[in-house]
Amino acid sequence: MIRRLKYNEIDFKKYADCLEKSEQRKYSASKTFLDVTANKQWEALVYNDYEAVMPVPYIFKKGVKIVHNPLICQQLGVFSAKDDKKINEKFLYFLEKNYLTRAYYFNETNSFDSKLKTKKNFLLYPDAYANVFTKYSPKRKRKLRLDDEVTENSELKEVSYQEAEIFMKNHVVGLDKENDAGTLLKTFETFHLSKHLKFLAFYYHYEITNMIAVYSDYDTIALLGNFNDKKYIKMAGASTLIDHVIKENIENCIFDFEGGNLPSIEEFFRGFRPEPKHYAVIENSKKTLIKNFARFLMRGKFS
Structure with missing residues (x-):
């Protein structure tokens, strides 16, 4: 079962333990990083007793809560001991059903059956x-x-x-x-x-x-x-x-180039011969966001 927890409801000890033991571990999902980049405007989706977690940052536009990865926060997504497509799909479904999403970026370890757009990053391993x-x-x-x-x-x-x-x-x-x-x-x-x-x-x-x-x-x-x-x-x-x-x-240490989607930047980074990594993304246009907003209003899904 997935629970939606507001910031003040998160057990940060269990959240941190889940991140540290996860196959997908990313510094950008830590409380330390998200508290600064999202200004503490983030929630957590939690599977069972913190067996898997998914941080969800948001902004407010005209009083409406909209999911949006913060500036310089490249990847978030699902974090669990072993990446599992079925669990990832549950989180994806929950996100799309319960949130208005402008831009949300998963991590390169997350795999899905759903066809999602991807972006590119580059890593050098120790x-x-x-x-x-x-x-x-x-x-x-x-x-x-x-x-x-x-x-x-x-x-x-x-x-x-x-x-x-x-x-x-x-x-x-x-x-x-x-x-x-x-x-x-x-x-x-x-x-x-x-x-x-x-x-x-x-x-x-x-x-x-x-x-x-x-x-x-x-x-x-x-x-x-x-x-x-x-x-x-x-x-x-x-x-x-x-x-x-x-x-x-x-x-x-891993060296994370944190980018590679612009041709000139990709060419520059590739000179160091890092490994290319693709991560799934959800990006909705303003037009799609308005349509989803109307659909959510009809269902009374806002909180």
Whole structure:
């Protein structure tokens, strides 16, 4: 049986235990991550006594609760000791029957009988760095061989949130709305204060040209942001930063690229030779959302 629990009804100890023991474990489903990205606006669907859980984040539009994955929260979905299509289908049915959903993203381990759209992500799994580097594409290896002049006048350095914020404001791209940039910065600041997120910058002649934001979970390093000054895009500062983080962590941690659906980004990430992973998604247009809203009103399903 699946129960729908509001935030204050969730047994977070049992929820966390289920996540930690799950085959699908993802840092993005943790209370720590969701409390920040969803601003504590999330519920949980629970199968029996926390044998499986599914976090459900939401927003309000004109007073209506709508399911929507938060910014930089790429994957959620069902978490259980062993991925089970039948159980996943039960959660999918419950979600579609009881919620208005604009965008919900499952994880790459979740499998379904239903035909769902998919998106793409890339992962590098723990291994010796020498083995990982050997698999890099020839182009990526060339990019990492910096010119002597660049090598002599550049450095990598971790920077404070205050320094990072200035660079991000000037070079953030790809967000749909202006207020998304503010939400992103606030989220990054909170994660930085909690020691989960750090900013690594590439300096050239004492000026930041590239910067990445990396989130650390106990077994995962996730690339949550990649910011570049377009004037220096050919200098390979971003490649150098990502390679540095991989070198420092890949022996013990998964490196999660957190993306790959745009052709230019996919091409860039593929140079590191990660494994492509597809995850199921539900994405409904505004038109479909309005139709579902009318259907829910007729059934009296809102809560």
